[in-house]
Amino acid sequence: MEPCALLGVAMFRSSRWCLLCGCGRPFSSRAWYQLLQKERGSRKPVTDNSSEVSILRPTRSLGPEEMLNLLEASVVHADGSLVAISKPPGLPVTGKPGELTLLSLLPDLSQKLGFPQNLDVIKAAVKESSGLVLLSGCPSTTQRLQDFYARCRRAGDPAATYCAVTTRIPAALEGEIRTGLKLIRVEEHRLVVPVASPSRGSIQRKEVRKTRTLYKVLDSREGCALLQLQPLTAFANQLLVSLILLLSPALGDHVYSSRVGTVLGEPFLLPAESTLPRTQVLEDALLKKLRLQQQLAHRLPLHLHLHQLLLPAAGSPSSRTVLTAPPPPFFLRTLDLLGLALPQDQNKQ
DSSP states (O other): OOHHHHHHHHHTTOSSOOOBOTTSSBOOHHHHHHHHHHHTTOOSOOOSOGGGSOSSOOSSOOOHHHHHHHHHTTEEEEETTEEEEEEOTTOOSSOSTTSOOHHHHHHHHHHHTTOSSOOEEEEEOOTTOEEEEEEESSHHHHHHHHHHHHHHHHHTOOOEEEEEEESSOOSSSEEEEEEEEEEEEETTEEEEEEESSOOHHHHHTTSSEEEEEEEEEEEEETTEEEEEEEESSOOTTHHHHHHHHTTOOBTTOTTTGGGEEEETTEEEEOOTTTOOOOOOOOOHHHHHHHTOOGGGGGGOOOOEEEEEEEEEOSSOTTOEEEEEOOOOHHHHHHHHHHTOOOOGGGGOO
16 A cells, blocks of 8 residues: 555544644634734734734735744644645635745645645635635545545535625525526626526536525624525635625625615615625624724625535544634634624534
């Protein structure tokens, strides 16, 4: 058996997927935030008081070395050839040459984590989202997990669970969003728009993709909600557009939230094909809860977090275990300000 295959076997031997950092200490979102503040040169120490955590994006982006240190400190699972990190929002997986991306950092990150070859990306939160990135240091492990996720898709079994803060409460507290989605260009923007009744030809030509998303309201208070989202299909910005169809935009969505208008306090959908992105406009009551002024709303990060991933468990192909990354500090601070809370079992492995 090849050496990496042995590592792949070791991946499935652990019966408990602990939250670990690279040095074996329990992962802490507080430690994550302290390192981030240190790298950004903040002179104000971070205490255990959650009010010290800002819900706004910093005015300066991290450089490559700073981001590497942050990712190294954000390992939430390490077992054999499998590593999972919790990435901050704003870091894309891929991009143009010269851009700071996860792939551009992988060679150095692999070395920092003690892998002799570059890690492969199996699953990852998209650029503007925070959350889990699943990495493998072994081709056989990569293939095994890709096959597992392919089986989940075919069976309609949600393998990924996101949590999102929304600026409205959906009319139905639980359900499934089914819609066709397609990518269009509007001026200089590439946007995803819903197609309510796609033709068979548009599906066959792959101009439109049928999508499905399960959702459930985990908590709500005074017009805001914390949602669980489980995509059963994969399409660009599927979750954000699905939330728009619920008339419940994600907090920090500066691309699609403009499609939800209001008349006398009642929300309605604006035409997706002609509504351009803009900074999210928040109601006065929500701004007050967030202790925020509208002129700073452009610095609100997207409150969409890849929270959990299914993994195959040891011993049985049908057994699964759950890998969890706690939400980042800005997300937790927002929940505190809005009086929302994750159910206790949502933060357990």
